[in-house]
Amino acid sequence: DIQMTQSPSSLSASVGDRVTITCRASQSIGRYLNWYQQIPGKAPKLLIYAASTLQSGVPSRFSGSGSGIDFTLTISSLQPEDFATYYCQRSFSSPPAFGQGSRVEIK
Amino acid sequence: EGQLVESGGLVVQPGGSLRLSCAASGFTFDDHTMHWVRQAPGKGLEWVALISWDGSAAFYADSVEGRFSISRDNNKNSLYLQMNSLTTEDTALYYCVKEGVSPDAPTYYYMDVWGKGTTVAVSS
Numbered sequence: 001d002i003q004m005t006q007s008p009s010s011l012s013a014s015v016g017d018r019v020t021i022t023c024r025a026s027q028s029i030g031r032y033l034n035w036y037q038q039i040p041g042k043a044p045k046l047l048i049y050a051a052s053t054l055q056s057g058v059p060s061r062f063s064g065s066g067s068g069i070d071f072t073l074t075i076s077s078l079q080p081e082d083f084a085t086y087y088c089q090r091s092f093s094s095p096p097a098f099g100q101g102s103r104v105e106i107k
Numbered sequence: 108e109g110q111l112v113e114s115g116g117l118v119v120q121p122g123g124s125l126r127l128s129c130a131a132s133g134f135t136f137d138d139h140t141m142h143w144v145r146q147a148p149g150k151g152l153e154w155v156a157l158i159s160w161d162g163s164a165a166f167y168a169d170s171v172e173g174r175f176s177i178s179r180d181n182n183k184n185s186l187y188l189q190m191n192s193l194t195t196e197d198t199a200l201y202y203c204v205k206e207g208v209s210p211d212a213p214t215y216y217y218m219d220v221w222g223k224g225t226t227v228a229v230s231s
Binding site: 036 | 142151157166209217218222224
C-alpha cells in the first residue's frame with residue numbers, strides 16, 4: 001500500500017501567520033491528493049481535491065500544491081477558525097488512505 | 108450538497124456484533140460510491156470500507172477484512188456496515204461518507220459529504 005506521511009504532526013502559530021503543512025506519498029500518486037480540515041468535535045470537511053482545486057465555499061486563503069510524491073497545504077493568513085487538525089488523503093488506488101494528521105494550535 | 112445521518116452505535120462486548128446504518132438525503136444516492144471512515148478516541152482518520160454505486164463492488168481495510176461487511180439499499184437511500192467479531196480496537200466514531208467526483212476530466216475522487224458519526228464502544 002502507498003503510505004502517506006504528514007509533517008509536522010503539530011505546530012503552534014498566531015493569527016495572521018502563514019502556515020504550511022506537507023504530505024509525502026511513498027510512491028507517485030499524480031495529483032490524486034485531497035486535504036481535509038477537522039475542527040475538534042466536528043466531522044472532517046473537504047478543503048482541496050486534486051492537489052490544488054479549492055472545494056466550493058472554502059476561503060481563498062487555503063491553497064494546495066504539488067504532484068507526484070510531495071504536496072503542500074498552505075494557509076496564507078491564519079484565522080481563529082482555522083485552528084484544527086488537517087489531513088491529507090490519497091485517492092489513487094485502494095485503499096484511500098489518510099495521513100496521520102497535522103494539528104494547528106494557537107501560539 | 109446532501110446530508111448523511113448515521114445510527115446504530117452502541118456499547119458492545121468483545122466478540123459481539125453490531126449493524127450501523129446511514130440515511131442519505133439531498134443528493135442522488137445511487138449515483139455515488141459510499142465509504143465508512145472511523146476515528147478512534149484521540150486518533151486520526153482511518154478508512155474502513157467502500158461500496159460502489161450499485162453495490163457490485165466492495166473493498167475493506169486490512170484491519171476489518173473478513174469481519175465487517177458494507178452494503179447499501181438504493182431504494183431506501185441507505186448505507187450499512189455489519190460489524191462482527193468486534194474487538195476493543197474497533198472502538199471509534201464511525202462516519203458515513205459520500206464520494207464526490209470532479210466535474211471535469213481528468214476524473215478525481217474525494218470525500219465531500221460527511222455525517223456527524225455514530226459511536227461504537229467495545230468494552231466488557
